[in-house]
Amino acid sequence: MTDTEYVPPKENWVRDQLAAIDAAGDTRVADVQGRRIVVFTVTGAKSGRPRRVPLMRVEHDGSYAAVASYGGAPKHPAWYHSMRANPQLTLQDGTEHHTLVARQVEGDERAQWWKRCVEAFPPYAEYQEKTDREIPVLVCEPVRRDG
Numbered sequence: 001m002t003d004t005e006y007v008p009p010k011e012n013w014v015r016d017q018l019a020a021i022d023a024a025g026d027t028r029v030a031d032v033q034g035r036r037i038v039v040f041t042v043t044g045a046k047s048g049r050p051r052r053v054p055l056m057r058v059e060h061d062g063s064y065a066a067v068a069s070y071g072g073a074p075k076h077p078a079w080y081h082s083m084r085a086n087p088q089l090t091l092q093d094g095t096e097h098h099t100l101v102a103r104q105v106e107g108d109e110r111a112q113w114w115k116r117c118v119e120a121f122p123p124y125a126e127y128q129e130k131t132d133r134e135i136p137v138l139v140c141e142p143v144r145r146d147g
Contacts, residue, residue: 007044007051017054026095032056035121039092040066040140045078045085053079056121057093058113064091066102066138067117072130083138091140100140113137 009015017030018039027038036057044051058065068080083089087102105113114137118124128135 005050006041007047007049009052014054018052021054021092027054027057027092028094030054032121033123038064040079040083041090041092042079042082043086043089045082051079051082056117056124058117058120059093060113060116063139063141064093064100065113065117066140067121067124068136068138069124069127072127072135074131074133076133076136080136080138088143089140099143101143102138102140104136104138109139110137113139 009018017037020029021027021039023029028036030037037054038057038059040053040055041050042053043049053066055066058067066080066083068076070077083102084104089100089102091098091100114124117137124135
């Protein structure tokens, strides 16, 4: 897949982040507030086209959290709707690529993951305080192969 097939991000800083990652072939060249990120590639809910989304790296036992914080905005980010509509995705962590399936977590499982998310990126707690919505947490797990 070539870069021109991806829907380009609207924000310049995200485009710059992805360009640096592409040039290096490694997500470790980019960060947010000194903390590591990963890149999710999701299929757009409306467009059906691939979108790359850099998010904070929250990993536990081979699964990753995608936190739909949108900086504490009153609505969910567009990628959240895409991930819900098309849960199979790819993720780049460093130089490794993984095929994962996303599912939204609730209740005690969400509380456990939320704690990990805030440990990985403390501003998430502030973002939750800024908004009336509960910030969704999606857990992206490796695709299981039967047989």
